[in-house]
Amino acid sequence: MSSSYIEKLHLSHFRQFKTLDVEFNHRFNFISGPNGCGKTSILAGISHCFNQYSLDFTRFNSNSEFWTDLNLDGKKVRTGLGKGSFTGSSYRSNSSDVYNPPIAEENRIAIPTYQSESRLDGFCPLFIGAERSIKYKKIVGMTRESERQQQIHGYTRKGTELLYGLNDSYNIKQWFINRYFIIDKDWATVEKENWNHMIEFLPTLAPFDSNFSYIRIGRDLEPVFSLYGQECYLEELSAGFQAILFIIANIFEWIEATREEGERLVKDASGTVLIDELDIHLHPEWQFTLRDGLSNIFPQLQFIVTTHSPHLLSSAKENEIIIMQRHHDKNEYSLKPSSKRYSGWNTDQILSEVMGVVSIENKEYEQLIVAALNKMEEGKIQEFRYAIDALSKVAHPNDSILTVLNTKYASMVALSND
Numbered sequence: 001m002s003s004s005y006i007e008k009l010h011l012s013h014f015r016q017f018k019t020l021d022v023e024f025n026h027r028f029n030f031i032s033g034p035n036g037c038g039k040t041s042i043l044a045g046i047s048h049c050f051n052q053y054s055l056d057f058t059r060f061n062s063n064s065e066f067w068t069d070l071n072l073d074g075k076k077v078r079t080g081l082g083k084g085s086f087t088g089s090s091y092r093s094n095s096s097d098v099y100n101p102p103i104a105e106e107n108r109i110a111i112p113t114y115q116s117e118s119r120l121d122g123f124c125p126l127f128i129g130a131e132r133s134i135k136y137k138k139i140v141g142m143t144r145e146s147e148r149q150q151q152i153h154g155y156t157r158k159g160t161e162l163l164y165g166l167n168d169s170y171n172i173k174q175w176f177i178n179r180y181f182i183i184d185k186d187w188a189t190v191e192k193e194n195w196n197h198m199i200e201f202l203p204t205l206a207p208f209d210s211n212f213s214y215i216r217i218g219r220d221l222e223p224v225f226s227l228y229g230q231e232c233y234l235e236e237l238s239a240g241f242q243a244i245l246f247i248i249a250n251i252f253e254w255i256e257a258t259r260e261e262g263e264r265l266v267k268d269a270s271g272t273v274l275i276d277e278l279d280i281h282l283h284p285e286w287q288f289t290l291r292d293g294l295s296n297i298f299p300q301l302q303f304i305v306t307t308h309s310p311h312l313l314s315s316a317k318e319n320e321i322i323i324m325q326r327h328h329d330k331n332e333y334s335l336k337p338s339s340k341r342y343s344g345w346n347t348d349q350i351l352s353e354v355m356g357v358v359s360i361e362n363k364e365y366e367q368l369i370v371a372a373l374n375k376m377e378e379g380k381i382q383e384f385r386y387a388i389d390a391l392s393k394v395a396h397p398n399d400s401i402l403t404v405l406n407t408k409y410a411s412m413v414a415l416s417n418d
């Protein structure tokens with residue numbers, strides 16, 4: 001059984017980052033931080049290390065460099081591009097003349113991005129972007145699946161596009177139908193075992209009372225599922241179930257498509273799946289259970305995901321949460337998974353202290369405080385009084401800010417009477 005995963009990412013002069021170094025856990029990584037801090041850009045940076053076809057998604061300059069360090073079954077490899085690969089490129093037209101390999105490190109083989117397809121022993125990460133609804137498609141029959149090398153080429157080539165939702169080549173319904181046609185053939189023992197593995201674990205992913213399960217594929221080639229005791233078609237499933245199925249089926253398809261014979265069992269497969277905004281469309285109850293559900297179905301995979309969900313974060317174990325703050329001033333980051341666990345924290349604490357959300361408290365309360373402070377600043381005593389009264393209607397009677405404002409008001413009145 002092989003074990004391959006991403007150890008590190010280095011970016012420099014890459015998008016808004018002057019430098020960024022991230023270490024990854026070989027299992028779960030939840031990247032969290034405020035909007036625009038660069039979470040998706042981390043995933044994009046990784047995708048660039050594996051293919052030179054979609055570098056137009058990023059602007060580079062002559063100092064730009066990026067690489068990913070991999071552990072391929074014990075073999076240490078670095079893939080990416082070194083300084084001087086780009087010369088004054090402009091938006092959407094990265095014409096690189098020379099692709100320099102990334103800077104070398106002792107005991108690590110450095111290879112340039114354009115060789116990653118042939119020299120990484122078939123390692124190609126799976127990128128799943130934030131757009132993952134299932135659009136209706138009529139399936140006419142089974143399709144022939146491409147050879148392994150071609151599949152690896154496909155996954156490597158379209159990584160960045162998939163991340164930004166610009167490639168709709170995923171067709172999970174076709175995958176379901178193909179499996180339906182082959183799993184009873186005597187040559188398809190691995191596919192059958194994987195299929196059974198999926199059917200068995202699907203219900204453990206869903207909220208407790210939903211009884212989510214696969215039922216059958218009918219003569220019309222439409223897969224039928226059961227949800228809350230009722231049958232429904234793939235496209236009829238609610239957004240959350242679609243999002244989950246989309247993720248699960250894509251991972252199965254990717255494992256079967258890109259692994260050597262003998263390495264295709266989902267329960268044994270290693271490799272890296274990167275998902276932007278994992279929690280999107282999911283009910284909070286589901287966000288709590290998703291980590292363990294994924295861990296059961298894919299016990300050997302590495303996940304690098306971004307998320308805004310405090311529920312998901314509270315389900316993380318030690319060394320699984322990577323917190324980004326926004327550093328507008330220096331834009332230098334050195335990140336690694338935090339050794340803390342957040343399971344004992346409540347949602348508000350995670351939102352404010354881990355994710356940097358400032359005003360999670362009552363919005364109206366916040367606004368009334370600001371209004372009162374303004375009147376105080378302007379020295380308008382009567383309006384200051386009205387503002388405090390308005391605030392006291394929504395605030396807790398012992399609210400400390402209210403107490404401070406009342407004291408301040410009293411001293412202003414005393415001063416004006418002098």
Ligand SMILES: Nc1ncnc2c1ncn2[C@@H]1O[C@H](COP(=O)(O)OP(=O)(O)O)[C@@H](O)[C@H]1O
Pocket residue numbers: 014015016033034035036037038039040041042057058059
């Ligand atoms: N193609 C690009 N080239 C250069 N800079 C970019 C590009 N895309 C995004 N950025 C910069 O990266 C910042 C962070 O974007 P993003 O990674 O999408 O943040 P997040 O996913 O954390 O919300 C943006 O505010 C922008 O300044």
Ligand SMILES: [Mg+2]
Pocket residue numbers: 039040041276
């Ligand atoms: Mg993003």
